[in-house]
Amino acid sequence: MKEVKVEVIGPEPSCVRCQAAKKAVEKAAEKLKQAGFMVKVEKANIMSREIVQKYGVLVSPSIAINNTIKIMGRVPSPEEVEKLIMEAAR
Amino acid sequence: MKEKTKRNIRAGLILAFMFVIMGLMVYSRVTAKPSKEIFKEKLDKLGLWESPLVYLAIPALYIADYFSHAWICLLFAFSVAGLIYEFVPKETITRYMGRGKAVGYALALLMAPFLTVCSCTMVPLFGGILYAGAGIGPAISFLLMAPAANILTILMTGEMISWEIAGVRILVSVAVAIIAGLIVSTTPWGKTIEKEFQLASSARSSARVEIVKPPLDERLWSALKFAGYLAKQILPFFIVGLIVVGYLSAFIPEKVVETYLTGVTGVLIASVLGGPLYTPTLVEVALGQELWSKGMSKGALLSWLMGQPYDFANAMAVSRIAKWKVVATYMVIAWAGSVTFGLLYGFLSGSL
Numbered sequence: 001m002k003e004v005k006v007e008v009i010g011p012e013p014s015c016v017r018c019q020a021a022k023k024a025v026e027k028a029a030e031k032l033k034q035a036g037f038m039v040k041v042e043k044a045n046i047m048s049r050e051i052v053q054k055y056g057v058l059v060s061p062s063i064a065i066n067n068t069i070k071i072m073g074r075v076p077s078p079e080e081v082e083k084l085i086m087e088a089a090r
Numbered sequence: 091m092k093e094k095t096k097r098n099i100r101a102g103l104i105l106a107f108m109f110v111i112m113g114l115m116v117y118s119r120v121t122a123k124p125s126k127e128i129f130k131e132k133l134d135k136l137g138l139w140e141s142p143l144v145y146l147a148i149p150a151l152y153i154a155d156y157f158s159h160a161w162i163c164l165l166f167a168f169s170v171a172g173l174i175y176e177f178v179p180k181e182t183i184t185r186y187m188g189r190g191k192a193v194g195y196a197l198a199l200l201m202a203p204f205l206t207v208c209s210c211t212m213v214p215l216f217g218g219i220l221y222a223g224a225g226i227g228p229a230i231s232f233l234l235m236a237p238a239a240n241i242l243t244i245l246m247t248g249e250m251i252s253w254e255i256a257g258v259r260i261l262v263s264v265a266v267a268i269i270a271g272l273i274v275s276t277t278p279w280g281k282t283i284e285k286e287f288q289l290a291s292s293a294r295s296s297a298r299v300e301i302v303k304p305p306l307d308e309r310l311w312s313a314l315k316f317a318g319y320l321a322k323q324i325l326p327f328f329i330v331g332l333i334v335v336g337y338l339s340a341f342i343p344e345k346v347v348e349t350y351l352t353g354v355t356g357v358l359i360a361s362v363l364g365g366p367l368y369t370p371t372l373v374e375v376a377l378g379q380e381l382w383s384k385g386m387s388k389g390a391l392l393s394w395l396m397g398q399p400y401d402f403a404n405a406m407a408v409s410r411i412a413k414w415k416v417v418a419t420y421m422v423i424a425w426a427g428s429v430t431f432g433l434l435y436g437f438l439s440g441s442l
């Protein structure tokens with residue numbers, strides 16, 4: 001099974017909604033790890049050179065799964081993130 | 091199939107809730123008596139001045155008074171802001187943000203009011219626009235436009251003060267934002283920053299963005315949640331602000347307002363007070379309304395309202411990305427714009 005990389009992209013210092021997004025991702029990742037998936041959660045700075053170079057302008061919070069932005073400017077539910085990660089792992 | 095009906099019902103309920111709010115808004119507009127009752131007169135009528143307790147009661151009375159006629163408007167403004175934020179196609183906008191100057195300016199001006207009701211998205215977007223290669227001009231325009239004409243403030247200005255002022259506020263914000271963007275992008279320090287950031291964008295590959303759209307009921311729900319989040323962020327500061335506004339409204343004599351907040355000096359004073367004096371979002375609308383009913387001229391009122399973009403909190407946040415020279419330049423331009431257009435509007439509307 002492939003490892004799935006999830007990036008939570010927000011400003012530095014983090015804002016309230018980005019923290020909420022990160023929590024949702026972590027919750028989903030925790031659950032999937034127990035089910036045997038390989039998930040790596042990373043936090044990225046929305047204003048860093050690398051991120052803008054990679055993704056362009058973003059609205060925070062954004063979530064990228066395997067280097068593709070899937071969610072922009074909203075806080076998803078853990079279930080939604082779970083589904084997205086499972087799709088990527090397949 | 092069952093899942094689908096459940097979702098439809100949920101979406102229907104939320105939509106119904108929105109319609110009720112809109113209906114209440116329309117209803118309150120139709121039935122509203124255009125009462126120009128001033129808070130101080132209400133206090134006089136209540137005959138509270140004999141007891142020293144009045145000093146403690148003022149903030150509570152003022153807040154109760156304010157919310158009794160503004161609650162529906164606030165509810166409406168927050169819900170609309172939430173809905174628009176959720177349904178505006180963010181990924182389309184951000185994709186075009188980096189494509190050339192003209193597109194950058196147009197998007198910055200059109201989109202800033204909808205994307206940035208919350209200041210925590212504003213500074214990152216400013217940085218993003220810079221990095222993505224649109225240049226310092228559009229980035230500055232965006233930065234000035236966002237707090238001056240965001241959807242919340244415009245709705246509240248229109249409903250609580252007048253739609254004429256709200257309209258002028260939008261037009262003047264656009265003008266000042268474009269002028270500031272153009273000027274900053276020709277200054278040597280503006281160009282330095284632009285160059286610094288453009289190095290990064292030249293190597294940019296096509297961005298990989300595939301936004302997942304959740305079903306309608308979830309989107310509506312998250313729009314409401316965002317509205318709630320906004321309210322939680324803004325209302326505490328707003329209420330603290332109202333306490334101050336309550337005291338000012340009870341104790342500033344009309345004479346002082348009529349002397350100092352009219353004419354050319356009035357515009358100058360209002361523009362200086364409006365900026366550095368950090369007023370939390372929406373408080374400037376409440377205080378402006380009070381001062382206006384006490385005799386401030388329309389020109390001074392506009393200058394006062396235009397003070398938002400150059401307050402200190404914004405400037406501090408931006409100076410982390412751009413150099414202080416850029417910050418100083420756009421602050422001076424925003425201030426000059428607020429004075430110029432305040433005078434112009436006062437002159438044209440015959441209320442200077």
